[in-house]
Amino acid sequence: MSFLLFVEQLLNGLQFGVMLFLTAAGLTLVFGVMGLINLAHGSLIMVGAFAAATVSAATGSYLLAIAASIVGAAAAGAIIEMLVIRRLYKRDHLDQVLATFALILIFSEGTRYVFGSFPLYLNIPPYLAGPVTLPGGIEYPLYRLTIIVVGLLIAAGLFLLIARTRIGIQIRAGESDREMIAALGVDISRLYTLVFALGAGLAGLAGAMIGAIQSVQVGMGEPILILAFVVIVIGGIGSIKGALIGSILVGVTDTMGGILLPAFFRLFMDNSAAMSTGSALATMSIYILMALVLILKPSGLYGGKA
C-alpha cells in the first residue's frame, strides 16, 4: 500500500471522527447532565439536513443553509425537550428509550409527510468543491478538509464553553449535583432546555454537512447514532474531551481497519477470501476497541465514577 493512500485514509478517518464528534457531543452532554438516553438524536441530524436542503433550494446560499440547519435542529430540540423529554428525567432508562424511539417514528413519518419519500438535493457550494493538493502530493477533497477544520474548531469552542464560561460551570454543576444547583438559584429546567438545544444544534450542523456529500433522506441519522453511542461509551459519559478522543479513535479505527485488515489477510490468502475476512473483521474492530477500553477503564477514557 502506498504512502499516499495511507495518508488519505488517515484524513478520511479523521473526517469521519469529526462528524461523529458533532453527533456524540450533544448525546454525551444530554446523557451526562440529565441522565437521559436520547435515541431521537439521529432524527435531529435528519431535521438539520432537511432544513438545510430546503433553505438551500429557496435561497441558493450554502451559508444560510448551514445556519438554518443549526437553528432548525436546535428549535426542534428545544420543542421536544419542553413537550416530551422534560417528563422523562425522573423515569428509568426503559421509559426513556421507549419514548425517544417513538419520537424517531414521529420525526421520520412527519418528515415523509411533509417532504415525500424521495431524497432531496443539497450540494457542496462551488467554492468548496473539488480536490486540493496537500503537501506531499496528496489530493484531498476541499469539502472534507473543511469538515475537519470546522469540527475541530467547534470542539475547541465547546471545550472553552464548558471549562471557562458561567454557563459551562452550571452545566458541570448540574452534572454532579442537580438538587444543589437548583437550591443555589439556577433555573435548572431552562438550563436543561439550553443544553438539549445545544446538542440538537450540533447534530443539525452534522446533518447539513454530511447531507451535502451524502443523500438527504428520511432515516439518514440512525446509522450514525449507533456509532455515536459507541463513542460516548469509549470516551466516558458526559465528557466532551472523551467524546472528541473517542470519535477520532472510532473514525480512524473504522476507516483504517477497512483497508489494513484486507491488505493484511492478502499476505496469505487469495484476494476474495482476504477481502471478505478482512472486511468482516473491520466491521467488528470498533466494537473490539470498545470492549478493550471497557476492560481497561470501565467508565470510559475520561468518564467519572460509573
Next chain:
Amino acid sequence: MKIKMLMAAASTAILAATAAQAEKVKVGMITTLSGGGASLGIAIRDGFMLAVKQSGNDNIEVIIEDDQRKPEIAVQLADKMIQSEKVDVLTGIVWSNLAMAVVPATTAQGKFYLSPNAGPSALAGKGCHPNYFNVAWQNDNLHEAAGAYASSAGLKNSFILAPNYPAGQDALAGYKRTYGGEIAGELFTKLGQTDYASELAQIRASGADSVFFFLPGGMGISFLKQYADSGIDLPLVGPAFSFDQDILQAVGDAALGVHNTSQWNKDLDNAANAGFVEAFVAEYGRLPSLYASQGYDTANLLLSAMAKADVADQDAFRDALRAADFASVRGDFTFGSNQHPVQDIYVRQVIKEGDVYTNKLVGAALENHADAYVGDCKM
C-alpha cells in the same frame, strides 16, 4: 402527497366495495415504502396501481404493506397475507435478500409470486419454481450489459464495487461475465453505506481506467456526489439503478454524461411506452423511473393472465402468465424457460432536459438477452 393518499384510499374503498364479485384475484403487495429504499417501492406501487386503474378491472384487489426493507417484516407480512388475507398472488419486493426470505415459502404454499424487481440468481437457476415469475430481469442482466458496453467502449482495467448482499454479488459476477478487460480492484461495501471516502481513496490508488459500480437508491446518490468531488476523472459505468429518474434530481450535475444500462427508458419507441409515460406524468406529476415501468408491466402481465384464465385453475393461470400476452413498455417481452425475461438491454446516458435530469437512449448493449442460470433450472 396528500392527494395521492386520498386517491389510494378511494381506490381501496372502491376495491373493497366490489369484494363480493366472483373470480376476484387478491394481490398482496409487499414493498419498501419507508426508510432509505422507499423511493423504489413507491415507484413500483405507483406503476402497478396505474395499470390497475387504467384497466378499469374491478376483479382485482390489491393489499399494500410496507416491509421497511427488513427481511423479518417481509416474512411476517407474507405469512399474514397468505394465511389470513388469503391472497392469490404476491408481488412487490424490491430487495433480493427480502425476496430470498419470502419467495420460496410463498411458492411452496401454492401461491404465485410475480417479481417486479428483485431477481436473485438462486431463484433463476436451481431454485426456479413454476409459480415464480420475474417480470423485471435476473439480477445479473443489467450488469452483464454494463460489462458488454465497457468492453465495446474500449475500457481495459475496471475497478468494480457493489454492496455485500445477494444482488451485489450477482452484480459483480454479471459484470465480469461479459467484460473482457482486467479487474483493477474489487470491493464489497456495506448495504446502506453512505460514506465512500475509503473506497474512493482505493480507486484513486488502484490505477484503474474506469469504475463500475452498483449502488442502488441513496447509496448511489452519496457515491456519485463524493466521486464528483474527489477529483478522480475516470469514466463511470453502471446499471440504471443509480441513475433512475427519482434519484437523479438529488444527484444533480455529478451524474451528467454517465453511461448506464437499462431494459427500459422513457424515450423507448413503442406505443405502450408512450402511453405509460404520459399517463404516469398526468397521474403523479413526475416522470416514471425504471422501477415504475417494472411495476406497470407486472400489473399488466397479471391482468393479461386474468383475462384468459381463472386464478383458481392454477395450471391454466400459469400458462396464461407464461404466454406474457401483454403490451410491455419495453416492446418485445417473452419469458425464458425459467420464467425470467428474455429482452433487449440498452445503454443510456444521463442528460439535462430543461431543469430536469433524465436519461436518453444511446444504443443497444445486449439483444434478446436471457440469463446465465437458465440451464440450471429443471422445469
